[in-house]
Amino acid sequence: MSRTILVTICAAIFLVQVVYGDGTGTGFDYSEGPHGPEHWGGICLTGTRQSPIDIVKSDIVAENSLEPLKTQYVPDDASITRNPTNLQLEVQADPKIPFGTLTLQKDQLLDNSGQRLDGVVFDPNTTYTLGKFHFHAPSEHTINGQSFPLEMHLVHSNTAGTKTVIGILFKEGAENEFLAEFWNFLPNLTTTPNTTIDLSKLPLGSSYARYEGSLTTPNCSETVHWIVLLNDKITMSTAQIAAYKKYFPNANNRPIQPLNGRKVVMYGTFPSNFVDSSSSSSARTSKAASSFWIGLLLSGLIYNSIKSLFTL
Numbered sequence: 001m002s003r004t005i006l007v008t009i010c011a012a013i014f015l016v017q018v019v020y021g022d023g024t025g026t027g028f029d030y031s032e033g034p035h036g037p038e039h040w041g042g043i044c045l046t047g048t049r050q051s052p053i054d055i056v057k058s059d060i061v062a063e064n065s066l067e068p069l070k071t072q073y074v075p076d077d078a079s080i081t082r083n084p085t086n087l088q089l090e091v092q093a094d095p096k097i098p099f100g101t102l103t104l105q106k107d108q109l110l111d112n113s114g115q116r117l118d119g120v121v122f123d124p125n126t127t128y129t130l131g132k133f134h135f136h137a138p139s140e141h142t143i144n145g146q147s148f149p150l151e152m153h154l155v156h157s158n159t160a161g162t163k164t165v166i167g168i169l170f171k172e173g174a175e176n177e178f179l180a181e182f183w184n185f186l187p188n189l190t191t192t193p194n195t196t197i198d199l200s201k202l203p204l205g206s207s208y209a210r211y212e213g214s215l216t217t218p219n220c221s222e223t224v225h226w227i228v229l230l231n232d233k234i235t236m237s238t239a240q241i242a243a244y245k246k247y248f249p250n251a252n253n254r255p256i257q258p259l260n261g262r263k264v265v266m267y268g269t270f271p272s273n274f275v276d277s278s279s280s281s282s283a284r285t286s287k288a289a290s291s292f293w294i295g296l297l298l299s300g301l302i303y304n305s306i307k308s309l310f311t312l
């Protein structure tokens, strides 16, 4: 009898290990608790090229030699599921027919001087297949410290196991026609409905930031070429944000990781309206500082005028 109890306890411990893991596999979450980002373990904690990062306009190096993105996406049947571990909405292409491909040019892996971006081992297999995409809310990457309501990750893989992820940041604004095609499935995700996804309805724009980083979930493998679109025209409506939050109420964004001297290069132009400068803390600080100095100057002028009136 006691042996049965012992076996049962061991089996229970084993199951807990399998389900919750040790912070390096499944069973992670985004809380401040024992499974939160501070406890993900392994390379998530010790790595030096982790993602996401804050993309700061003044730190970006413009690379004239970079090429526009070369994507070939085709409409495809897809399954839409709720991933309870990652708190993510996942859209998976038919395994036999992927959503399409992204082909990286050699220049997209190098900087202006022909040097590889920090830490990149040049992989000659530059055709990446898009099999799935998912969402994080709020965004994982930030621009000049500013977060966005939603970030979409288009996860491309090549046969060597390297990944190229395109990160798309959604601003609050007009309804997004692409999201509208499958957002109405949100209430019924447990039934895994099938629908056709047409990524060509999501104009990517021409400007992007490139850096070398990692997966943003355990095991945080540092094998990702990151492309974060610098496109201020991609919006979603307040209703679309609310619909997502209703079914995914918990945040699933990993905290910003240190750059550790990595280069962030840019193709195209940095859209002037991408971030709201009035809400940027540095802009607020400099605005407040200039108001203070103008105020001080005016007070001095007024004081001197009044003083001269009385001395005359």
Ligand SMILES: [Zn+2]
Pocket: 134, 135, 136, 153, 216
């Ligand atoms: Zn992701």
